[in-house]
Amino acid sequence: YNLSVVxxxxxxxxxxxxxxxxxxxxEHIPAETVTLLWSITVSIFSIGGLIGALSVSFIIKALGRKGxxxxxxxxxxxxxxxLxxxxxxxxxxxxxxxxxxxxxxxxxxxxxxxxxxxxxxxRHIRGSIGQFNSILICLGVFAGQVLGLPELLGQESRWNFLFSFxxxxxxxxxxxxxxLPESPRYLLMEKRDEAGAEKAFQRFLGKKDVSQELEEVHAEARAQDNLHIVSVLQLLKNPAVRWQLITIIVTMACYQLCGLNAIWYYTNGILREAGFANNLLPYITLxxxxxxxxxxxxxxxVIERxxxxxxxxxxxSSMAVFFSLLTVFLNFQDSVSWMPYLSYICILAVIASFCSGPGGIPFILTGELFEQSYRPAAFMIAGTVNWLSxxxxxxLFPxxxxxxxxxAFLVFVGVCTLGSIYLYVVLPETKNKTFMDISQSFAKINKMPNPSLGQEMELVLSIKPDTNGKAQDVTKTESSF
Known part of the structure; x- marks a missing residue:
């Protein structure tokens, strides 16, 4: 909402x-001063976002997720x-x-x-629930566009109500x-409150028997039994999570540098070239x-399928294709009368491609690729990369x-292409996997000379992994423990 409301x-x-x-x-304000004040008003939002991202780890440690x-x-x-x-x-x-x-x-x-x-x-609906974050962000952008229409709050006498919303x-x-309950994982693994975690699971899942969910968290907790919540510096130094960290940094950088924000610079100009009247532009951009x-x-x-x-x-990949086509269409826009319509279709296709995956999944991945002790620091790094980008x-785009x-859009073609190649080569699929399974997938990529904490625990407990390299049933782990 804050991206579009101004x-x-x-x-x-x-x-x-x-x-x-x-x-x-x-006296009248100099034109350059107006430009400076307006630029500060718009861009300081990103500075605030960076401050929030840098502070979130400390606040979460003190107050928890819900707090x-x-x-x-x-x-x-x-x-x-x-405002x-x-x-x-x-x-x-x-x-x-x-x-x-x-x-x-x-x-x-x-x-x-x-x-x-x-x-x-x-875990079987973790991606779908996580995508609600992206859906509501998109609805926020749309709400800002609708409320900003001249018939609603986009008037000189009403613009301050846009911010009241x-x-x-x-x-x-x-x-x-x-x-609503606190995160049961936070209660069990960080606060050692098993009763609270059980009640939270029961509330969220709507059932009394949550033993399977508790055992899944217990398995992760045992693997990290001697670990505390790590700092950002400890996370950066730890080779066991090196490729998880690189993956999140690359994904978050591509999320911002893929060119979606820059697309808004061209939208109104393309519509004017297509012959639409200025008073119609707010409605068409809806x-x-x-x-x-x-x-x-x-x-x-479809994310869980x-x-x-x-x-x-x-x-x-789709963004790279449509940015390439948009570049071609923009170069012929002045010579061919119907070319602006194709340019606008490309803009819509770029937006749809972004929201089909890159618009929300990076935030889901940040929570999935790291176990409990690393997660706050990982979100701090991901947020910092996000807001700096x-x-x-x-x-730089102007x-x-x-x-x-x-x-100019060829720069974004390169970013999207390189991001796609990296994700194809490095990122394992995470759907319907526990956080421990995902960590084990990256253990192979990280090529650690020593076994991971989870594997060390298995050795201590004399538990043999199955043919797929995964630990045996959690219940057996509990009894051996």
Missing amino acids: NAPAVYIKAFYNKTWMERYG TLLLNNGFAVIAALL SLGEKSRSFEMLIIGRLIMGVDSGIALSALPMYLGEISP LALPAVLQLCVLPF STGAIETLAAITSGL IGRKPLLIFGF NFTVGL FIQESLQAF
């Missing part, structure tokens, strides 16, 4: 900056108040600080929420989340938000666009 009232916010400057200093999400709603409410009241207070500083705090909220949410969803979900989901979560949401929903429905790896590779695109013109 587009509609941009003209009115700049006029508010000029009016406030006039009242303070008795972190509850606290985070306070940031959203404060940001909504600052909504900035105009009445004649303070553009309130808008900038509000955007910064809203960025902190988003940075924390994009780490804590996927972690919470991944830990409370049964930010408080609604925060207040809703504050009313609902206290009645199709981008609708396509985004439909693709995310479709991905959520197709898997994470095929959807990621398909998404990035987002800031890099916003900073210069790339100015230098390469229509060929």
Whole structure:
């Protein structure tokens, strides 16, 4: 929502900056100062996101997953108040600080929420539940586009209400989340609260017998019995999770550097070239938000059948193909009258390709590729890469666009192609696997000279792995233990 909500009232916010400057200093604000203030207002959201991502590990350690999400709603409410009241207070500083705090909220949410969803979900629907995060992000973009229409809140007298809407989901979560349990994995493995974990599983799964789920967590807990929650530095130094970490960094970087954010720079221009009137552009661009949401929903429905790896590779590969076609169409746009329509179809196809897999799966993978003790630090690193890459695109793309013109999208073709190749070679499929199974898949790739902690435990317990290299039934492990 925060990505799209600033587009509609941009003209009115700049006029508010000029009016406030006039009242303070008795002169019109210089054009370069307006541009600077507007750039800060837009880009400081990413800085806030980076701050949130860097702090999430410490907050989660102190408050847990649920407590972190509850606290985070306070940031959203404060940001909504600052953004909504900035105009009445004649303070553009309130808008900038509000955007910064809203960025902190988003940075924390994009780490804590996927972690919470991944830990409370049964493994056979973990991907589908995780995709809800992506679906609601797409709905947020679409909601920002709809509410920003001139007939609704996209007017000079109503633009501040666009930011008031930010408080609604925060207040809703504050009313609902206290009645939901904490993550049972967090309770059992970090708080050693088996009774609490059992009750949490029973609430989430709607059944009394949760012994199988508890045993799965116990197996992971035994493998990490002598481990504490590792720091970011310890995670970076640990060769046992080297390729998991590289995979998350590459996937998160591709998530932001694949070019989806840059596509918005061209959308309105292409529509104007196609002959659409300026007053129709807000309504036509609604199709981008609708396509985004439909693709995310479709991905959520098929992710447990197709898997994470095929959807990621398909998404990035399709984006590379459609970016290549878009480059061709843009170069012929001035000479062929109907070419802008093909360009716009390519834009919709790029958006659909992104949301079919790359739009949500990177956050799911961050929770799946790491065991409990590594997970908070892994989400901190993933979030940092995510927001730094987002800031890099916003900073560098205007210069790339100015230098390469229509060929600017070839940069994203390269990113998407390289990302697809890496994922095809390195990433194992994670659907319907326990966190221990996924860690064992990477143990082979990491080529560790010593057995992993899980294998060491098996040796201590004199348990032989089966023909597939997996441990025997967890119940036997428990009795031998």
